[in-house]
Amino acid sequence: MGRQTCLDIYDRLYQRYGPQHWWPGESQFEIIVGAILTQNTNWKNVEKAIANLKNAGYLTPDKLNGLPIGELAELIRPAGYFNIKAQRLKNFLNWLFEKYDGVLESLEPLALSTLREQLLAIKGIGPETADSICLYGFEKPIFVVDTYTARIFGRHGMIESPSGYEQIQESFHAELQRDAVLFNEFHALIVRAGKEYCKPKPACDGCPLETLPHKLDSELF
DNA sequence: GACCAGGCACATC
DNA sequence: GATGTGCATGGT
Numbered sequence A: 001m002g003r004q005t006c007l008d009i010y011d012r013l014y015q016r017y018g019p020q021h022w023w024p025g026e027s028q029f030e031i032i033v034g035a036i037l038t039q040n041t042n043w044k045n046v047e048k049a050i051a052n053l054k055n056a057g058y059l060t061p062d063k064l065n066g067l068p069i070g071e072l073a074e075l076i077r078p079a080g081y082f083n084i085k086a087q088r089l090k091n092f093l094n095w096l097f098e099k100y101d102g103v104l105e106s107l108e109p110l111a112l113s114t115l116r117e118q119l120l121a122i123k124g125i126g127p128e129t130a131d132s133i134c135l136y137g138f139e140k141p142i143f144v145v146d147t148y149t150a151r152i153f154g155r156h157g158m159i160e161s162p163s164g165y166e167q168i169q170e171s172f173h174a175e176l177q178r179d180a181v182l183f184n185e186f187h188a189l190i191v192r193a194g195k196e197y198c199k200p201k202p203a204c205d206g207c208p209l210e211t212l213p214h215k216l217d218s219e220l221f
Numbered sequence B: 001g002a003c004c005a006g007g008c009a010c011a012t013c
Numbered sequence C: 001g002a003t004g005t006g007c008a009t010g011g012t
Helices: A003-017 A028-037 A043-055 A061-065 A069-075 A082-100 A112-120 A127-138 A147-155 A165-173 A180-197 A215-220
Strands: none
Touching: A003 A180, A028 A043, A028 A082, A028 A127, A043 A069, A061 A082, A069 A082, A112 A127, A127 A165, A127 A180, A147 A165, A147 A180
C-alpha cells in the first residue's frame, strides 16, 4: 500500500463526504461508554441506550459506578448484548476507580502505549475499543481498524487479506503521519463509506470470488 | 424471515 | 495459531 494511494483514498473520501465530526458524543465519558456499547452494533441502537443513561442521569463515572449492574443492563438494553456490555462497562469503571479514583483526567498524562495496554487488560475491551478510546476520547494518534477497514482495503488488494488487527494498523501507521486529526477523520470516513458500499457479501450476482470488489467500491476507489 | 450492525472472550482442534 | 460460537436488539 503506497503512501500516495493511501492518502489518495483519504482525499477521495473527504471530497465525497466531507468532515464527519467524530466522535458523536458530548463528553469524554460518553465517548468511552459509546465505544463499548457499539461493539458489533448499529450506532442507532447505541444512541438509544446512551439517551436512556443520559435521561436517567447516569452518564458520569460516579453515577454509573453506583448503579447496580442489573439496572444498568436494563437501561442499555436497546444496544444489544446488554448483559455482557453491562459487565464490560463495570469492568472499565472498576479499573478506573481502583487505579485512578474514578477521575478520567488522571489518564490524560499517560503515554499512548501505556494507556492502550491498560485498556486492553480490561476484560471486554479489545483492540478496536481501546484504540477508539485513545483516539476519540484522548486525542492520541493511533489508527482505529474496524471491519470496514479490513473489508474495503482487503477487497482492493491494498492489504493482505486476511490480516490481523495490529498488522493492518501497522500498514496505516507506516504510511501516514502520526496525526490524531487525520486518523480521526480517516476512520470516520471509512465507516461512512463502508456503511453505504461495503457490505459483507458483495452484491455482484454471479461474482465468483468473495474478494472481488463490489461494483460500487469501484466507483469510490 | 433473513441479514446486518463502528467486537470480544472463550472453547476446541 | 486458525477457526467456530455465544452474546441480543432493532432496522432494512
